Amino acid sequence: AQKVTQAQTEISxxxxxxxxxxxxxxxxxxxxxxFWYKQxxxxxxVFLIRRNSFDEQNEISGRYSWNFQKSxxxxxxxxTASQVVDSAVYFCALISAGGxxxxxxxxxxxxxxxxxx
Amino acid sequence: EAGVTxxxxxxxxxxxxxxxxRCDPISGHDNLYWYRRVMGKEIKFLLHFVKESKQxxxxxxxxxxxxxxxxxxxxxxxxxxxxxxxxxxxxxASSHPRRGTFFGPGTRLxxx
Numbered sequence: 614a615q616k617v618t619q620a621q622t623e624i625s626x627x628x629x630x631x632x633x634x635x636x637x638x639x640x641x642x643x644x645x646x647x648f649w650y651k652q653x654x655x656x657x658x659v660f661l662i663r664r665n666s667f668d669e670q671n672e673i674s675g676r677y678s679w680n681f682q683k684s685x686x687x688x689x690x691x692x693t694a695s696q697v698v699d700s701a702v703y704f705c706a707l708i709s710a711g712g713x714x715x716x717x718x719x720x721x722x723x724x725x726x727x728x729x730x
Numbered sequence: 731e732a733g734v735t736x737x738x739x740x741x742x743x744x745x746x747x748x749x750x751x752r753c754d755p756i757s758g759h760d761n762l763y764w765y766r767r768v769m770g771k772e773i774k775f776l777l778h779f780v781k782e783s784k785q786x787x788x789x790x791x792x793x794x795x796x797x798x799x800x801x802x803x804x805x806x807x808x809x810x811x812x813x814x815x816x817x818x819x820x821x822x823a824s825s826h827p828r829r830g831t832f833f834g835p836g837t838r839l840x841x842x
Binding site (some may be wrong): 663706 | 737761763765770771772773774775778817821823825830831832833834835836838
């Protein structure tokens with residue numbers, strides 16, 4: 614069985630601070646995909662990134678960066694110079710059945726990020 | 731290209747009533763999923779359709795929940811009779827092998 618743990622329930626920062634959201638996963642599969650989704654106050658789930666288990670390169674997209682470390686089964690997400698618009702619930706998720714990048718997602722509990730002006 | 735749509739966006743019903751949620755996937759996406767997030771907890775998988783067939787319904791909580799996908803197009807999720815613990819946000823998602831998984835905006839269900 615697979616499991617995703619986001620130990621941080623809530624994080625509060627002041628604008629322009631950097632913040633890292635932790636994600637630890639468990640799976641017995643060697644091929645799997647990891648995701649981050651953002652849920653803003655409007656409620657929809659917004660896809661941020663997908664990473665497969667064979668690609669451990671870190672990725673940067675603007676103020677967002679992701680650190681994937683198989684050795685520690687972690688896929689952490691960092692927001693640099695946070696902004697109020699970053700306030701949302703962030704979910705880490707895993708697909709490990711069948712080795713496909715689409716399918717049944719296992720989500721973490723979510724981390725509520727609040728960025729104060 | 732239109733995204734995944736869900737109707738209604740909000741539903742408030744009383745315990746014992748019936749509610750039907752609808753999901754229209756992205757055109758051409760054979761895979762359709764239902765998920766649910768109960769307040770403060772993780773988003774949990776309910777079931778997976780491939781076209782009109784139920785591929786995996788291991789996450790359905792009990793037999794008060796019935797999902798259908800007529801003709802492999804839109805899907806409905808009926809809760810009958812609704813209980814207080816059914817309150818939450820119900821998400822639908824559709825996926826395509828080469829394009830990824832896309833979520834709808836969710837339906838917020840409140841059972842009083």
